[in-house]
Amino acid sequence: MSVLAVAEHRRGELRDVSLELLTAGRELADDLDGELHAAVVGGDVDAFGEKLNREGVDAVHTVDAGEEFNHDVYTQVVAQLAEELSPSVVLMPNTVDGMDYAPAVASRLDRPLVTDAVALDTDDGLTVTRELYGSKVETTIDVHAERAAVTLRPSEWPTAEGVGDATIEAFDATIDESAVRSTVTGFEEVGGGDVDITDADVLVSVGRGIEEEENLDMIFDLADALGATVSGSRPLIDNGWLAKDRQVGQSGKVVTPDVYIAIGISGAVQHVAGMKGSDTIVAINTDPNAPIFDIADYGIQDDLFDVIPALIEEFGG
């Protein structure tokens, strides 16, 4: 009863989530008393293959197929590998690329798929824990099937360490080129601008709780009073209220200021991915159950429209 973990890489780098999958995969394989297989598709497969040879990995399968991720190639290769190895569980990352091929792999293999897992358990068949309603509640899902596919939320498992004694072998996949009907023509960095939020010591970060664009004046006043820089959660950038260079999170910037003040931000996982490394996190939010309080060091559970003016006054603004 083996486990297959599929690595992710981009522009020459193996992404950390690959090594997190190995940790989760080893735990699962131990529970199932089976082997842990890793696979890497495309890019510098030899170098990636070496990197995936961590403690607890039994075999690494390398597939030399293109430089960058292409979902049509990944879907074909991973489905073929799964058919060859017949693992109990195929683990893939719940990343943007993972979202682009994992559902197709599961569907092609006729395996049930559970996405965005935060915990796995095999006491009585496979049980997957995931979050609902923006992390307000958790749910468990029992998988009544011999074989399944699961995508894992990044940063939930530690990366696998050490050097293993896995066999590293090339897997000879057959790729039907006529089924490759999408092409990546390039990458572009976005969000370059005048403001560098990654360089700020203090960030005053604002979310959808601010309600109206006009109300942002208050946030800029506070930032002035504190000598801080303004950043924001995604909806403010989507609305065009703040420029893309001020977006914190998975698809924005990763920031690590001394102080991060989250104002009217719920703390969705994609936001937290960009700010959890801040030294001191302060959250101001009316909802005492908002997930942002799980990672905050200090909190005010009150209306920002009362607290922010009072805070500006404290700093003589």
Add this chain to the structure above:
Amino acid sequence: MKILVTVKEVAVVDDEFEIDGLGIDERYVTADLNEWDEYAVEEAVQIKEAGDDVEVVTVTVGPEGTEETIRQALAKGADRAIRVWDDALAEAGLLDPETKAEIVAAVAADEDPDLVLTGVQSADDGFGATGVTLGEKLGFEWAAVVNALDLDRDAGVAHVRRELEGSVEALTDVELPAVLTIQTGINDPRYASLRGIRQAQSKELATKSLSEVGLDAAAVESPLEQTSLYEPETESEATVFEGSAEETAGELATLLREKGVEN
């Protein structure tokens, strides 16, 4: 050209809520059109407005109570709507992406769209997998997490940007027909006009059972079973300042000064 847009009514949970069995107690939820779907609808309507002879059809899997939400899409410019529901669906357990994709695929087989737009994910269960599963089932090409779309109908290609992690976008050419999962921010969703809301009342909203779309009750059987729903143990170690806004702001100011924050 025909564009099929999947839409879903989602539950928005109040700050304070109670759990009732495997769901949130209805007293603490309000219904809304899924945020991601709003952008998908807008994108489809913009394509319709920019081109000739484009029809926009929405499809949802949901009970009668969702019709008001579905009409929002009609009020914003979709031409007609299809809603699939019946007793088998009402009694089903978890409607996982596989099940929903199978139902939408059955509708698509009948409608024969050139383009299908879905949201990246739904705000409530956040599976983020229905669109790509649908692409695979239909034998369409697909792209997930699309934040820019430029359609070349003559060449049969959608030039898209996929929004990756860390402010990087992948420029991708996708052959049509295709399923694209639409990310927030791709456009600026309009508000429905009064005229649009009035017109929506007379637009077609067809209700179909599983058998009417060519499926049977087996379609809702899933190997996935939801077994519990609970509020996670709080991991919060935050020091919470108590008192009036003046008091809490005062305490926060003291803390910030200790941390060396000042202008």
